[in-house]
Amino acid sequence: MAEKSKLLVLRFFWLCLFGLFAQQIQAQEIEARAYSNAPINMNFLTGGIAQAKSGAYTITTEAASLTHVLDVFGQSGRLTLVVPFAQLSGTGSVGGQAINASAEGLSDPMIKASVNLYGAPALSIEQFKGYEQDLIIGASLAATIPWGQYNNSQLVNVGANRSVIQPGFGASKAVGPWRLELAGMASIYTSNTSFLGSNTLTQNPIYSAETHVIYYFPNTAWISADATYFTGGQTYVNGMAAGGTQENWRFGTTLSYPIDKQNSIRLTGSTGIYSRTNTDYNAVGISWQYRWGGWP
Template sequence: MLVHLSPRSSRGYPALLLWARRLTVAAAGFAVGVCPIAQAQDMEPRAYSNAPVGLNFLLVGYGYTRGGLAFDDSTLVSNPQLATSSAVLGYGRVLDLWGKSAKFNMVVPLTELAGTADYAGQALRRDVSGFADPVFKLSVNFYGAPVLSLAEFAGYQQDLIIGASLRVSAPLGQYDDTRVVNLGSNRWSFKPELGVSKALGRWTLEGNFGVTLFTDNHDFFNGNTRSQDPLYSLQAHAIYSFVRGIWGSLDATYFAGGRTALDGVQGNDLQQNWRLGGTLAFPVDVHDSIKVYGSRGVSARTGNNFDLIGIAWQHRWGAGL
């Protein structure tokens, strides 16, 4: 396919490299949740970037976490030292939603969890593998990211984008009510979010604010009811675009709240935690790109200082590409 590009949009790059660069950026906001216990802590640079309507994304990824994950004190679980190893399969599509540019993503993680934790003063081990809860996300750009065809996208230059999203986690993962630690959560969660993205030359600065709302788990550990307060989160990303379509991001997130209760008795597990991370993405060709990412807890009230590393391959098709 031949694409004619204006001098303003080409910036001297060959057409194929330009398209690879633009579509790598456009696809970057694909959520990759690999830790079922810590989904609220995911960091997603480029979550509200624009892309041609009708473009499809297939994602295959791998993520690994190690360290302490939060548990409410009411379960008598302490000192968790758990590792998760997850294969992730995802699909996304860019939509025209009533004249607004939108994206729909879904991610299904297949996870292996292993490690130890202390329960009522006794060290216990947990080894389990299976599907974690799938995640679905719909995002809509209200300003600065118009609905574009593939040909129109060639001349698009980002300035200020304002958008919103809703992320839903469904209770379909593997769950055993006789165990405290599980891959599935046996409850729904809903995360509405507002996002702003501003391009400044080769830099893009982003900020997101969201709140995760949880339904109750009425079958938690031998029939108890576990509830959780809303968990508030802030994300910030400083993204730099290199030559040949490569971009990197410094990522930070702060989340607070999320206090739990067991049968109405509140635990001492209010979250006030910081995480820092980084992302590097580069195109392989016009259809494919690779993203590597990592993060770690730097300040945690409830022991969320786990380390995360991951890699994802993304394939694009449709929209006339």
């Protein structure tokens, strides 16, 4: 009976931290302007830091990303690589048992390919000056690479020892200085066969839908109000259910402000307003973006 209780404690604690970790590191965060147009051969280099807190636990992530805009059969597309480094810490109590969380290291990198299927023609930087958005429809496919630091003898890690594959689809509609966006995504998980030793952790897909209302200022700064909904993601250990289906509602905001023609700063914040499985967290972040290229 004691061993069974211990396993239940571990399952519950894992679900809480996994929900926090997966949404923060595996791109389940709210992302405005996922489907937009930019001149082909433009490059974006971004570096930033974000922190998320859930109860007594905190995860801090520093990340660098590189995006290249390219021509995909006459429409613009993007290739993005994200490399994160994370620190997880906190001390809490679950079922009367003290749980200490401490992990630091490289998290799982992510590679993402997206293509605009309609409304975002591939344009040079000179041609782009005359472009005005109407309706954009696009699709994307992202995947994490399980290169992050992972120790199968501890419960909490900054690497997941498995991949997450994320197909997505979305649309963006321009109405004067406003952009109205709607997107959906599925997160499909491979198995971790080294969970707490030689156990096998599996998880059902998480399905998400998000919407954004964005306003552009005359100086190209923009601000958005964001909302997202997640459902699914029940986990299993060796085929036995380790928790219920997740269901989460989150709201957030993003502000992007240009420093000059090549540099901009971005501030983000989001909070959970409902969570069926107690995986709520509050998150804030700041990043700096440098762009160059756009040659013919």
